[in-house]
Amino acid sequence: MTTLGASGELLPARSQMAFTLGFHIILACLGVGFPAMMLIANYIGLRRKDPVALELAQRWSKVAAVTFAVGAVTGTVLSFEFGLLWPEFTGRFGEVFGVLFTIEGIFFFLEAIFLTIYIFGWKRLGGWKHFWTGVPVAICGIGGAFSVVAVNAWMNQPQGFTLGADGAVTDVDPLEVIFNPAVPYEVPHMILAAYLVTCFLVASVYAVGMLRGRRDRHHRLGLLIPLTVGCILAPIQFMVGDTAAREIAKDQPIKFAAMECVQHTHSDVTEYIGGRCTEDGIKGGIGIPGLDSWLVGFSTDTEVTGLDTVPAKDRPPANTLLHLAFDAMVGIGTALIGLGLWFGIAWWRRRDIPQTKWFLRAVAVSGVGTILALESGWIVTEVGRQPWIVYEVMRTEEAVTGASGIWVTFGIAVVLYAALGTAAILILRSMARRWREGEIPDDEVPYGPSAGAPAATAPITGGSE
Amino acid sequence: MSTADAVAGVLWVGVTLYAVFGGADFGAGFWSLFAGGGERGTRVRALIDWAIGPVWESNHVWLIFVLVVLWTAFSAAFAAIFSTLFIPLSLAALGIVLRGAGFAFHKLAPSDRERRVSQALFGVSSLLTPFFMGTVVGAIASGRVPLGNAEGDPVTSWLNGVSLLIGALFVATSVYLAAVFLVSDSRRTGDVELERYFTARALGAAVAAGVLAVAGIFVFRADARYIYDGLVGEALPLVIVSAVCGLGVLALLRRGAHRGARVLAVGAVAAVIWAWGAAQYPYLLPEKLTISAGAADHDTLIEILIVFGVAVLLVLPALGLLYVLSQRSMLEEEGG
Numbered sequence: 001m002t003t004l005g006a007s008g009e010l011l012p013a014r015s016q017m018a019f020t021l022g023f024h025i026i027l028a029c030l031g032v033g034f035p036a037m038m039l040i041a042n043y044i045g046l047r048r049k050d051p052v053a054l055e056l057a058q059r060w061s062k063v064a065a066v067t068f069a070v071g072a073v074t075g076t077v078l079s080f081e082f083g084l085l086w087p088e089f090t091g092r093f094g095e096v097f098g099v100l101f102t103i104e105g106i107f108f109f110l111e112a113i114f115l116t117i118y119i120f121g122w123k124r125l126g127g128w129k130h131f132w133t134g135v136p137v138a139i140c141g142i143g144g145a146f147s148v149v150a151v152n153a154w155m156n157q158p159q160g161f162t163l164g165a166d167g168a169v170t171d172v173d174p175l176e177v178i179f180n181p182a183v184p185y186e187v188p189h190m191i192l193a194a195y196l197v198t199c200f201l202v203a204s205v206y207a208v209g210m211l212r213g214r215r216d217r218h219h220r221l222g223l224l225i226p227l228t229v230g231c232i233l234a235p236i237q238f239m240v241g242d243t244a245a246r247e248i249a250k251d252q253p254i255k256f257a258a259m260e261c262v263q264h265t266h267s268d269v270t271e272y273i274g275g276r277c278t279e280d281g282i283k284g285g286i287g288i289p290g291l292d293s294w295l296v297g298f299s300t301d302t303e304v305t306g307l308d309t310v311p312a313k314d315r316p317p318a319n320t321l322l323h324l325a326f327d328a329m330v331g332i333g334t335a336l337i338g339l340g341l342w343f344g345i346a347w348w349r350r351r352d353i354p355q356t357k358w359f360l361r362a363v364a365v366s367g368v369g370t371i372l373a374l375e376s377g378w379i380v381t382e383v384g385r386q387p388w389i390v391y392e393v394m395r396t397e398e399a400v401t402g403a404s405g406i407w408v409t410f411g412i413a414v415v416l417y418a419a420l421g422t423a424a425i426l427i428l429r430s431m432a433r434r435w436r437e438g439e440i441p442d443d444e445v446p447y448g449p450s451a452g453a454p455a456a457t458a459p460i461t462g463g464s465e
Numbered sequence: 466m467s468t469a470d471a472v473a474g475v476l477w478v479g480v481t482l483y484a485v486f487g488g489a490d491f492g493a494g495f496w497s498l499f500a501g502g503g504e505r506g507t508r509v510r511a512l513i514d515w516a517i518g519p520v521w522e523s524n525h526v527w528l529i530f531v532l533v534v535l536w537t538a539f540s541a542a543f544a545a546i547f548s549t550l551f552i553p554l555s556l557a558a559l560g561i562v563l564r565g566a567g568f569a570f571h572k573l574a575p576s577d578r579e580r581r582v583s584q585a586l587f588g589v590s591s592l593l594t595p596f597f598m599g600t601v602v603g604a605i606a607s608g609r610v611p612l613g614n615a616e617g618d619p620v621t622s623w624l625n626g627v628s629l630l631i632g633a634l635f636v637a638t639s640v641y642l643a644a645v646f647l648v649s650d651s652r653r654t655g656d657v658e659l660e661r662y663f664t665a666r667a668l669g670a671a672v673a674a675g676v677l678a679v680a681g682i683f684v685f686r687a688d689a690r691y692i693y694d695g696l697v698g699e700a701l702p703l704v705i706v707s708a709v710c711g712l713g714v715l716a717l718l719r720r721g722a723h724r725g726a727r728v729l730a731v732g733a734v735a736a737v738i739w740a741w742g743a744a745q746y747p748y749l750l751p752e753k754l755t756i757s758a759g760a761a762d763h764d765t766l767i768e769i770l771i772v773f774g775v776a777v778l779l780v781l782p783a784l785g786l787l788y789v790l791s792q793r794s795m796l797e798e799e800g801g
Contacts (some may be wrong), residue, residue, distance in 0.1 A: 083547025098537025
């Protein structure tokens with residue numbers, strides 16, 4: 001009866017994991033991408049002796065401090081959830097995938113240390129010395145992302161261990177675990193996604209400011225730096241994603257079949273955009289005959305594996321959601337390339353950001369768009385792997401905790417994270433407002449003199465309130 | 466010493482560092498909560514912000530380190546602990562979220578009211594988080610965590626004498642460490658009044674922690690016999706070292722010679738942690754799972770040791786740089 005009891009907690013456990021991970025992933029992306037933005041601004045500022053760029057770098061570093069702090073907290077929650085929600089998974093395979101988290105720990109630790117030095121070092125470290133303390137932050141962000149995403153890749157393509165008859169793990173080969181077959185496409189796809197989310201989110205903030213009539217150099221540069229990086233990376237991401245889809249068709253054919261709602265194995269498969277997935281295939285979408293086969297193998301003769309090759313209990317749920325999430329991701333990615341072309345052509349002709357309202361509006365929505373694409377991609381890879389937590393090795397229902405009361409913790413998590421997200425946004429907005437209104441004390445000028453210790457500035461007698 | 470023992474040692478280094486640095490951080494939250502209003506309360510909180518601002522993030526990375534090493538090297542123990550102790554660990558996670566949010570937001574809060582709410586969240590969760598972690602340690606030490614998925618009692622496993630006492634001891638130790646650290650920090654800023662303020666509180670907290678530690682011996686004798694036998698057996702020298710360090714801190718604080726107080730205070734806490742480890746050896750879960758039986762595959766253990774070696778080479782110098790820059794006041798707080 002323990003299995004019955006456990007499966008009762010499966011839905012709340014999956015919901016809590018999806019929710020807390022879906023929240024954390026946005027902050028994690030900023031943790032990976034934001035340091036690079038701030039360093040680019042810092043570099044331009046130092047190189048061209050540009051105070052506006054330096055001011056941007058400093059403000060971005062403060063924003064990064066807030067998002068990093070919240071991300072560290074939501075990340076800690078995830079590490080608890082490995083035990084709280086999935087003790088059977090971590091209990092059995094922790095010794096296999098944990099290897100990657102030990103490496104991630106080093107990157108995260110170094111990132112935290114150098115980010116702190118960078119943020120707190122504006123006044124006293126100064127110039128290029130200060131710039132270089134920020135470089136490890138960007139490198140460690142990428143390293144950390146590699147380690148964590150490689151764990152997810154391993155869940156999609158598990159290898160590097162032997163399962164004994166009693167279910168116990170033996171013969172762990174850490175290198176095979178780290179460099180599993182899904183790493184080459186999943187890791188770059190996620191790191192690029194992190195950069196795209198950061199770039200378009202930051203650019204969208206400045207686009208909104210420009211739409212409200214703030215067209216000073218500060219806003220123009222704030223838009224220009226992330227938008228340029230984002231528009232360069234968007235087409236690269238498209239190619240990486242295209243490769244990933246082909247690899248998934250080969251490595252995880254059932255996930256691919258569910259994404260595209262391919263019920264029976266056949267060739268000359270139609271690619272559908274939109275629509276809903278039924279047992280007779282897609283209903284209501286726009287079909288392009290043969291394209292799905294062509295995308296998988298560059299020929300309409302390519303056979304695409306259907307869902308009916310495995311028993312119903314081994315197929316992912318929510319195929320319509322999967323299909324639409326995949327379409328949303330690809331659609332938004334395509335739109336971002338379009339935005340990049342618009343920007344690129346305008347820049348080439350006039351050496352300036354297009355000043356039309358429509359361009360700024362497009363940039364303004366691109367931030368939310370990239371987050372939607374990010375979440376959609378995550379739905380595709382996670383829901384698409386179900387019912388497995390470790391592909392074809394362990395079912396998610398086998399992994400869940402025997403503890404009860406997860407609906408309660410899930411409810412608390414939703415309320416708590418809603419408050420956390422709201423507070424973070426309100427605080428960032430109030431920071432922006434205070435910066436705009438010039439409520440910046442003199443000691444906050446980049447590389448200015450230090451304000452010193454609290455007792456040195458606070459009056460010895462009399463209240464400071 | 467086997468490879469598994471070496472990895473258990475690495476785990477214990479992480480536990481010790483978290484107890485010291487994370488503990489001091491929690492304790493600072495306690496002092497912030499009870500600093501009161503008015504000018505002095507403001508100054509106390511300003512000192513606390515200034516002292517822990519640059520280091521609080523890295524202080525808590527040690528917790529991640531402990532969790533990751535535990536689940537990688539001793540997966541079965543991790544699963545047993547987290548499933549049986551679902552309630553206190555969920556509450557500790559809740560405390561961590563509230564605490565991080567409170568600390569990250571309070572300086573940047575747009576209004577005084579919001580700032581006070583953030584500070585209160587930070588303070589209260591600084592109290593609750595170590596308490597619940599202490600109840601978890603109590604549950605493990607008193608043998609209430611059986612192997613398997615949620616096989617132990619979800620409530621009595623952590624609501625019992627040993628757990629409550631260790632919860633209280635964790636809070637007292639954190640508060641004590643923080644006060645000793647803050648004495649030095651007050652001196653660094655040249656604030657004589659706050660130096661006296663924290664000296665008095667450090668003495669009080671030291672006595673409270675000492676009383677709880679002595680009470681702990683009796684509670685252990687009644688309800689955690691295996692650990693008790695270890696503490697009065699092979700781990701006795703460490704218990705004595707801890708007591709001597711603790712008394713030394715008291716003597717130094719009373720004399721006003723703060724130079725050695727921090728080191729001795731850290732020594733007292735570290736010695737207790739290692740005494741617990743020695744008393745529990747060779748068990749991960751007393752009388753339920755030994756280190757060797759619960760250890761991961763050999764290659765995994767070796768990999769952990771390699772990563773730990775790399776971490777020592779990379780992280781320690783970086784951490785040293787952070788603490789040195791921070792202590793030399795090269796890293797300064799900035800307001801929103």
